[in-house]
Amino acid sequence: MRAELVETSKKSKLISPQFPEMDNQQYAQWTALLEKRTGIRLPEKRRSFLTTNVCMRMREMGFSDYQDYFNHINTGNDGKVEWDQLVHHLTVHETRFLRHEASQDLICQKLLPQRKADCKKLPHTFNVWSVGCATGEEPYSIAMAIDEHMSQLGCEYYMGIMASDISRSALAVGRSGIYSAQKMKYVPPQWRQKYFSANKDGKYQINSELRQRVCFHQANVLELGKMPIGYMDVIVCQNLLIYYDQPRRTKIVDTLVEYLAPKGVLILAVGELIHWSHPDMERFPFANTLAYRRK
Ligand SMILES: C[S@@+](CC[C@H](N)C(=O)[O-])C[C@H]1O[C@@H](n2cnc3c(N)ncnc32)[C@H](O)[C@@H]1O
Structure with a gap:
């Protein structure tokens, strides 16, 4: 089910009644996908990090249902392109010049x-x-x-x-x-x-x-x-x-x-x-x- 696009770019605004908390099965499904594709294993304490970032992309893409978005990610070339976007949000890019x-x-x-x-x-x-x-x-x-x-x-x-x-x-x-x-x-x-x-x-x-x-x-x-x-x-x-x-x-x-x-x-x-x-x-x-x- 696709919802209306809601314009936002601030992560802090993202968790809203539009997106209920992921249940355990959904959470397990998303963390398994992340681990399979990137090797990154998110512990339970990072649950809100995962939910926030998945919701952000769902909102940007006009999805309101976790399963629909999960199926989208796993289908065809559009799914591959969207995975690239999501993975950017699920990885940490902190860096700076002359850090090392x-x-x-x-x-x-x-x-x-x-x-x-x-x-x-x-x-x-x-x-x-x-x-x-x-x-x-x-x-x-x-x-x-x-x-x-x-x-x-x-x-x-x-x-x-x-x-x-x-x-x-x-x-x-x-x-x-x-x-x-x-x-x-x-x-x-x-x-x-x-x-x-x-x-x-x-x-x-x-x-x-x-x-x-x-x-x-x-x-x-x-x-x-x-x-x-x-x-x-x-x-x-x-x-x-x-x-x-x-x-x-x-x-x-x-x-x-x-x-x-x-x-x-x-x-x-x-x-x-x-x-x-x-x-x-x-x-x-x-x-x-x-x-x-x-x-
Ligand atoms: C914290 S940054 C480190 C940047 C830089 N090396 C530094 O030390 O400042 C970690 C980077 O690793 C990348 N990364 C995480 N998992 C990866 C993977 N499976 N393959 C390639 N890059 C990955 C992330 O996208 C992120 O840009």
């Missing part, structure tokens, strides 16, 4: 040349993959750090950054490279000047030269086995594993290892993986990071 400065420092101080004379040792292409890149602040921060480091050395280099996420909406922001003034408060003034241009509407856009270095691509971290990509010198996967249970974290990280070049480095967020070991990997110690290097 220690990870950038590791890349610049340990993996890139430190003297101009060493530039020849750099691989032909320095490939980085940001897994769970959200709206792009992480891959762009890495791109700026690498570019700054290499240009200060006066090295010619080629950097390719792949940035992937499950949310197409988040990726669209990254691809546009447009950020609010609020987001810019973490960007050092000299980087703001070098890598951004101010738009008339008060927002800032990453310069096209840097944008071209970052390729945004939709990928579900649970289905990485299907990705047709080459080997990476660095894989960064931060603040994504926390949404998964321990066995899934291990499985995701084991899969990422397969995409690392020899001596490639995997950087996770501190505390996101405990008691993990892999026959091809060794710890790569660097202050305030959790990193491993392919042997």
Whole structure:
């Protein structure tokens, strides 16, 4: 049954008599779908988070019945498109520029040349993959750090950054490279000047030269086995594993290892993986990071 479209964009307005609480069976059905498709298991205490966000999309789409919306999500191409929208609301995209400065420092101080004379040792292409890149602040921060480091050395280099996420909406922001003034408060003034241009509407856009270095691509971290990509010198996967249970974290990280070049480095967020070991990997110690290097 489709209801009249009600115009709203504020989550706080969404729970209304129009949408009764999900019963246990409905809740189980939605959480099972989310877990099957994304691996994310929502505990009971997140019930209102799920209900609020499902209701928001139902309202935007003109649905008033949970089952009708569930059937819609599971039918045909329209269902696939709508799932992409819903998944954006059910995943957390919190991020910011320079959120992980220690990870950038590791890349610049340990993996890139430190003297101009060493530039020849750099691989032909320095490939980085940001897994769970959200709206792009992480891959762009890495791109700026690498570019700054290499240009200060006066090295010619080629950097390719792949940035992937499950949310197409988040990726669209990254691809546009447009950020609010609020987001810019973490960007050092000299980087703001070098890598951004101010738009008339008060927002800032990453310069096209840097944008071209970052390729945004939709990928579900649970289905990485299907990705047709080459080997990476660095894989960064931060603040994504926390949404998964321990066995899934291990499985995701084991899969990422397969995409690392020899001596490639995997950087996770501190505390996101405990008691993990892999026959091809060794710890790569660097202050305030959790990193491993392919042997
Ligand atoms: C909290 S953000 C982290 C962003 C960035 N890495 C950082 O640390 O600032 C987590 C991101 O992981 C993405 N994500 C969650 N589950 C995913 C999955 N199964 N596959 C790919 N990305 C996923 C979310 O869409 C979200 O953008």
